[in-house]
Amino acid sequence: MIEVYSAKQAAEIDSIAIEERGFERTILMENAGRSVAEAIFNLDIERRSAAVICGKGHNGGDGIVAARHLRENGWEVLVVFIEDPEDFAPDxxxxxxLLVELDSGVSFFQYKDTDQLTELLEDCHLIIDAIFGTGFRGNLTMPYDEIILTLNDQYAMRVAIDIPSGxxxxxxxxTIAFKAHWTVALGTHKLGYYYGEGINHCGTILxxxxxxxxxxxxxxxxxxxxxxxxTKSIIAPKKRTVNKYTAGGPVIVSGSNRYPGAATLTYQGAFFSGSGSPIIITSERAANVLLGHLPEAVVKDYPVAFNSEALKMMFEALEKKEVLLVGPGLDRSPETTLALEKIYNIEDRLVILDADGLFPLFNGNYKNYDLEGKIILPHTGEFANILGKPLDEIEEDIFSEVTDFCEQTGAIVVLKHAAVFVCTSIGINLILNTGGVHLAKFGTGDALAGVIASAMAQFFCLPNLTIEGIMPFLRIRDRDALEVVSAKIADAVNTFNFSALMLLKDSPNTHISASVIATHLPAAIKMINETND
Incomplete structure (x- = not known):
């Protein structure tokens, strides 16, 4: 695993290195610039011409050092500095x-306007962003906004030093930010690499x-x-005497007459990820769709809406099960909401809430329910609705929002975005950056929920492990219990994503649906098992 730090923590690490451990700032800057140049050499770029766009701070100094090392290795290099050199940070x-005195062959230009910048960049194959570093906050102002837009508009490869400016x-x-193909992480990975415009602009992290x-x-x-x-296998070791019941399987409440396909996708996710006996409670129409795709499915159906009568079926099925998944493709009728409120009171089973199963929590109503030890699977829009805040407000610091929520509620949050976060109440927080744009489609969340529920159900098949022995520890926020459960969730997410990646590799130009990813899970699990061995 790679540790990831906030901008404040990264600055604190640098400060400790300099002020307490005796590192010279100039030595760190030299190392940083050389490291950037070495990362570029490893990219094997054919046409070796680069422009380094420098600000006045330490990020600019890193860029100037990188320019020297590039030039020493035969690159054509020009440096464009935006501020007066007399205003540069001392280092x-x-x-x-030093670079000017060396007469190294690097060309220097003071920025004038975007026309001049465009002309200078015309023959450059690589642009290096060394304008702002990890101390940047807010939005770019003139002239930096127009500079960044001009850089992004060039037909050139782009590298950011430590973080894209903006x-x-x-x-x-x-908002406006440098669009990098690669970002060279200096010393630490930063949280901003993995969310929002950061994940859109960083490119590949080096x-x-x-x-x-x-x-x-x-x-x-x-x-x-x-x-x-x-990633570890989500399939628990099994004895030769295992049967379909001891092979594990969640109870699933999913699908409706309006969204019948959700039941199929959720069940496929659970079934093809190794569950021996998943049971689904769903509507009659959804049941017919599911059985048409998967005749092995064990289904208990209700006529139209999930209500108090369907709730009785669910509790009967749950008597011999440890894990309950509720929500994908359900509905938001008043009778379903009343049934969900009873589910929120369950304390002796591992409850996983997704999609419509989260609806009663919206607009801050989560404060009225006991979420301690429960797993919730919102995407960022649903999470904003749960908090009762606009999405753009929580995205200003999503990391604080989700950690504060976990500390307040005791829930385990699986926050779905371009990267998935698995967050707990005690500061065990995992970032899963194994997905991609190919997963941005209907149904993938349903299938993923099924895989997570399946992984947790199989977890309880381990010898000497019982739901009675785990749930009390989750509810008191025991570190060992939360660490094991969060890692198992992470294994499930990465397994699902790996299934999609394998399909992309085999058929790169093929449209990949959620059901195809789900049915391909056995191959992904086999590959992960072989790697673990």
Missing amino acids: TKYFFD INAGTGYG NGFIGFNNSRMGVETNWSVYELPD
Whole structure:
């Protein structure tokens, strides 16, 4: 896993390195610039001509050092500086003066206007953004907004140093921002890489090194990237005497006459990810659709809406089950809302709430219910509705919003965005950046919910592990219990995403549907198992 830090924490690490551990800022800047140049060399760019666009701060100094190393390795390099060099930060000014004195062949230009900038960049194959670093907040103003728009408009590859200019490194917030193909992370990965305009503008993250190990600086973070190589099998070890009941399986409440396909997709997610006996409670129409696709499905149906009578069926099915998933494609009728409120009171089973199962929590009503130890699966729009806030407001600092919510409610939140966050009440927070634009379509959330429920149901098949032994610990926020459950959820998300990635690799130009991803899960699980072995 890769530890991820806020902008404030990253600045604190740098400060400790300089003020307490004796690192010279000029040495760190030299290491940073050299690291950027080395990252560029590894990109194997054929036409070796670069423009470095520099601000007056330390990010600009990193860019000036990178320019020197590029030139020493045979690149054609020009440096465009926006501010008067006399206003540069001292270390940035030192490296600027050094580069001028060396007569290295680097060309220097003071920025005048966008016409001049466009002309200068005409023959450059690579643009390096060294304008603003991790201290940037707010929105770009003149002339920086027009400069960034001009840079983005060029037919050139683009590299950002540490963070694209215009992006808040701690939150991912931004409006106008440098659109990088690659971002070289200097020392630490920042939270802003993984959300909002940050994830849209950073491109591929490349690891730089500035001369010290972050873990030795004493700054702790609650966030980590849970990568594909970290992923463990979601299928629990089974004895030869296993049967369909002991192979695990959740109770699922999903689908409706209005959204009959949701039941099929959710059940497919659970079934093809290894559950031996998932049971679904759904509407008659949804049941017919499901059985037409998957005759193995065990279905209990109700006529139209999930109501008190259907609730009785659910509780009967749940007597011999540990995990309950409620919500995908359900409905929002008053009788369904009343039934959901009774589900919120369940304390002795692991309850997973998704989609319409979250509706009664909207507009701040979550405060009226006991979410301790429950897993909720909102996308960012649903999460904003739960908080009762506009989406653009919570996106200004989504990381604080979700961690505050978890601390307040005790819920485990699986926040779905371009990257998925798995967040807990005690600061175990995982970032899953294994998805992609191919997952942005109807049905993927339903199938993913089924996979998560399946993984948790199979988890309870492990020897000497019972729901009675786990739920009390989740409800008292036991660290060990939350760490195991959050990792199992992360394994489920990455397995689903890996199934999609395998399909893309085999058929890159093929439209991939949620049902195809679900039915391909056994191949993805097999590959993960082989990797673990």
